[in-house]
Amino acid sequence: MSMTVTTDALSAEERDAILQAVREFASTRLAPNALDWDRRKHFPRDVLVEAGELGLGGIYISEDVGGSGLSRQDAAAIFEALAMGDPTIAAYVSIHNMVAWMIDTNGTDAQRREWLPRLVTMRDLGAYCLTEPGAGSDAAAITTSAIPDGDEYVLTGVKQFISGAGEASVYVVMARTDPSTGSGNGGAKGITAFLVPADAPGLSFGPNEQKMGWNAQPTRQVILDEVRVPASAILGELGGGFRIAMKGLNGGRVNIAACSLGGAQWALDRAVRYVHERFTFGEALSERQSVVFTLADMATELTAARALVRDAARAIDEGAPDVAVQCAMAKRFATDAGFEVANRALQLHGGYGYLQEYGIEKVVRDLRVHQILEGTNEIMRVIIGRGVVEA
Numbered sequence: 001m002s003m004t005v006t007t008d009a010l011s012a013e014e015r016d017a018i019l020q021a022v023r024e025f026a027s028t029r030l031a032p033n034a035l036d037w038d039r040r041k042h043f044p045r046d047v048l049v050e051a052g053e054l055g056l057g058g059i060y061i062s063e064d065v066g067g068s069g070l071s072r073q074d075a076a077a078i079f080e081a082l083a084m085g086d087p088t089i090a091a092y093v094s095i096h097n098m099v100a101w102m103i104d105t106n107g108t109d110a111q112r113r114e115w116l117p118r119l120v121t122m123r124d125l126g127a128y129c130l131t132e133p134g135a136g137s138d139a140a141a142i143t144t145s146a147i148p149d150g151d152e153y154v155l156t157g158v159k160q161f162i163s164g165a166g167e168a169s170v171y172v173v174m175a176r177t178d179p180s181t182g183s184g185n186g187g188a189k190g191i192t193a194f195l196v197p198a199d200a201p202g203l204s205f206g207p208n209e210q211k212m213g214w215n216a217q218p219t220r221q222v223i224l225d226e227v228r229v230p231a232s233a234i235l236g237e238l239g240g241g242f243r244i245a246m247k248g249l250n251g252g253r254v255n256i257a258a259c260s261l262g263g264a265q266w267a268l269d270r271a272v273r274y275v276h277e278r279f280t281f282g283e284a285l286s287e288r289q290s291v292v293f294t295l296a297d298m299a300t301e302l303t304a305a306r307a308l309v310r311d312a313a314r315a316i317d318e319g320a321p322d323v324a325v326q327c328a329m330a331k332r333f334a335t336d337a338g339f340e341v342a343n344r345a346l347q348l349h350g351g352y353g354y355l356q357e358y359g360i361e362k363v364v365r366d367l368r369v370h371q372i373l374e375g376t377n378e379i380m381r382v383i384i385g386r387g388v389v390e391a
């Protein structure tokens, strides 16, 4: 089934039908392959195309370019359902959607028509290029330069840890167009976003990083060596790139939080099943109060996290003034809770939790990075703290 239905027109039945289709896709196309893809570090392009056919390449992208036109609240439920099949693939789909949304919202008509019909199918993929070797949390300190030359800009620099690099067709690259700015010197104001096609001369990629988790999606450096793009490749306004990057991240944080919920819920479900099957000292583990209390805490944490994620998604849908704080709260809480729940599910499995074939250790490895990327959870506290102190 395709999900091209407008949010306004969405009835509870339609919403249920969409989620049912995503759950079916996650359980039949992702879950059975997740361990194998992780082991082989295989990025399943063919399955992503199937996700595109289901409408997942442009979940909250406008319908005039083939997007599904759903709300952020629907998207959060969809990412949670996808992550129950494989958090790594769900997370890549979330980054791809973030890139598509940045183009949909900030792009000219020509840019939207050039990229979005292809991106929504997931035959073409997107990558978000902000982080650099010397600038992660302090993103306004990036040094990748974009120097004007006639009607063109010449981009030079290195982007670090880029998800989907080497596979994507379009790279949203944040680069410094005002060389008089830098770290601590109006850094954010001198940054512009550019749409760089994969075949641009001078663009190359580092090797696929060897990682703890997220093995089924590539992470590489993106190297820009005097890459020439026309001025028409600027996304949004000259000097407006940092604002675009941060707005994209608000949604990205909710999406990644939802992926943590899905991975953790899957691990909790496995733990509940296991404590009924495993007997120690003549009794099922489910008879032990300490075990039941552990499960109770896990379920409570996840339910609280889900409420924060839903509220933050609604804040984006409604354009709430404190949207950045709400997204940071949801990301901080849900990614911490998600990791802890998965880790406790591993503990409840004893030694078997440590074996690859049970799948729990993979989810623990995958969810760990959600506490680091799209802004570390310390940076989430910086954002929340600023909101609290300045309120």
Ligand SMILES: Cc1cc2nc3c(=O)[nH]c(=O)nc-3n(C[C@H](O)[C@H](O)[C@H](O)COP(=O)(O)OP(=O)(O)OC[C@H]3O[C@@H](n4cnc5c(N)ncnc54)[C@H](O)[C@@H]3O)c2cc1C
Pocket (backbone or CB within 6 Å): 095, 127, 128, 129, 130, 131, 135, 136, 137, 138, 160, 161, 162, 163, 164, 211, 214, 219, 369, 372, 373, 374, 375, 376, 377, 378, 379, 382
């Ligand atoms: C698998 C993976 C995929 C990624 N994908 C992408 C991508 O697609 N695109 C992209 O642009 N980036 C991507 N990233 C980069 C990611 O967003 C950064 O790693 C992250 O923002 C942290 O930056 P850093 O690694 O430079 O750490 P640093 O900024 O060096 O931080 C190091 C530590 O210091 C803490 N810290 C830093 N500043 C403060 C402060 N002011 N107060 C308190 N603590 C602080 C941090 O929380 C962290 O614990 C990815 C990273 C990984 C690991």
